[in-house]
Amino acid sequence: MDFEFTAEQKAFAKSTADFAASRIAPHRRDNDVRGSYRDGLIAEIAAEGLYGLRVPAEHGGLELDAVSAGIALEELAAADLTVCFPVLNAALVAGVLAANGTPEQLRRWLPPIARGEAVVAVALTEPDHGTDAANIAMTAEPDGDGWVLTGVKASIMATAYATHGLVFARTGGPGARGVTAFYIGLDDPGVTRERTNDLGCRAGGRGDLVFDRVRVGREDVVGGPGDGFIEVMRGFGFSRALIALMALGVARAALDEAIAHAKSRVAFGQPLSKYQSVAFSLVEHATVLHAARLVALEALTRQDEGLDPVLPSNMAKWWAPKAAVEAVQQALLVLGHLGYTEDGPIAQRLRDVIGMQLADGTAAATKLVVARSLLGREHAP
Ligand SMILES: Cc1cc2nc3c(=O)[nH]c(=O)nc-3n(C[C@H](O)[C@H](O)[C@H](O)COP(=O)(O)OP(=O)(O)OC[C@H]3O[C@@H](n4cnc5c(N)ncnc54)[C@H](O)[C@@H]3O)c2cc1C
Incomplete structure (x- = not known):
């Protein structure tokens, strides 16, 4: 077992720590009081490449190992825990998309994540289903060659900033095997957002995402129908x-x-x-x-x-x-x-x-x- 980071990992830790100390830590308290990130923060994190930690290089990312992703998040958290969430979500969702998407989907999905243009939320929890997430109730009703999503996702970090979501909904029968994952834009008029008033991580933008008959297509499915919980969640x-x-x-x-x-x-x-x-x-x-x-x-x-x-x-x-x-x-x-x-x-x-x-x-x-x-x-x- 090797207890030392590699030279590249040490250099990456140092550059991320320097960035976090100079550009993030000084704004931690103001972000908290305001309940939101300062203007320009998301773009600055993007310029550091930190949304592309787990995006393959051919799609514009840093394509770093998981240890390096941990190093980055640890350093960011030491400066301000709240700024970690879009970075964490981008790392996890990009990994899941890369593992499950078609080449065409990856060309469409991944470069905007790496550039910080797509800010991603992970929408699994619901008002009545947290720990028992395999029993989520959000419905995806068949509609032509796609589905219509209806339901509420609760306690979703970065709701205030997210442009896209990895959204889990029920396309099939009960339990984990009836759940499908969709990667979709959140600009549909059928999506509304409600912020929660939190004890901490106040700038993290946690809240509910309400889906009222939001149409999604086959091209939005991650993996296959019914793969959401078993296959896609494996990436987590x-x-x-x-x-x-x-x-x-x-x-x-x-x-x-x-x-x-x-x-x-x-x-x-x-x-x-x-x-x-x-x-x-x-x-x-x-x-x-x-x-x-x-x-x-x-x-x-x-x-x-x-x-x-x-x-x-x-x-x-x-x-x-x-x-x-x-x-x-x-x-x-x-x-x-x-x-x-x-x-x-x-x-x-x-x-x-x-x-x-x-x-x-x-x-x-x-x-x-x-x-x-x-x-x-x-x-x-
Ligand atoms: C800061 C923060 C960020 C979050 N970000 C996201 C996000 O981005 N996306 C998302 O989808 N969700 C997110 N969540 C939601 C989070 O995943 C859930 O809060 C968590 O899974 C617990 O679910 P719950 O809150 O519904 O609690 P419940 O499942 O209702 O559990 C309540 C209590 O009962 C206990 N309990 C439940 N079942 C059992 C059992 N079988 N055995 C023993 N004890 C049990 C739990 O441990 C807990 O103490 C976030 C939550 C927080 C606080």
Whole structure:
């Protein structure tokens, strides 16, 4: 097992970290207060090539490995978690489209994603179906040589910005095999958007997408009818490791802020860092974060090596966001009253990072996957 990034990955991490520190971090608080990205942000991220992380080079992307996608998202998250979502969605959806699309579909779909002209949402969750996503109710009624979509997608990140969506709807019978994935523009008059008023990630533009008799054609189907859940969702096998790294990026930034504060703040005649209860709590969180990061990176490495990433990806997804929330909370405490104010650096990070315990599946959903592997399907909950 190799614990070192390659020279290319290190250089990519440095350039992304520099971009994030200069162009993203300074606007984190303003984005949060406004509840939206600053003007020009999406175009600047596109100019860095970050929407094309997983787009093949022949379609204008960087065609990077999954580990590099994780590196980029971790660095962006350390600056501002909310800007990760269009980048994450582009990476996942481009991968799924590339794996399932026809050559003609890829020529139509992928270059706009790489250029940042198509901002992508992943529309799976519904008001009554989150963890049991295989039972989604949104209908795709046959209509000539296409379908008509009707239903509500809830809790969809980047709803405020998305031009396109990977939308899952029921074309067949009950359960996973009746679900088809469509990649469609969201400019149809039958699509309306409703923002949610969130605890954190407020600039991420989460909301509902309401589809009222939206016509889609055969050319919009990803894979084949009925492939949506089984085949297309397979492309999301490493998504949970990417989200784990996003949570860990936030926690790393908060710990760095706590360490800087502990070294400079004097209490009872010496810096806080000289007190074991302060220093050792930071050590404990840093250790857990480090270990959780290795699990997430193992999942991405397996993805790159053509091995199944699902087990470490799900382990990382239940553990890393929990560890990150706990680390950010401890960082806040190290800053004392300065940590508790929204004018300080950490309060927003705590509100933001909690969302990673829900996005793309809760701890229960991910532990269920691990339990089936650990105990066997017949003995698992
Ligand atoms: C910040 C954020 C971003 C998101 N982005 C997107 C997005 O872009 N696209 C999208 O489609 N969705 C998105 N979601 C939705 C997310 O995927 C769901 O919130 C998640 O899958 C959980 O579904 P739910 O909220 O309906 O909770 P439910 O499924 O109703 O679960 C509620 C509680 O019950 C527990 N529970 C449910 N079933 C079981 C079970 N079988 N065993 C044990 N416990 C169980 C859960 O763990 C949870 O604690 C996002 C959510 C958040 C908060």
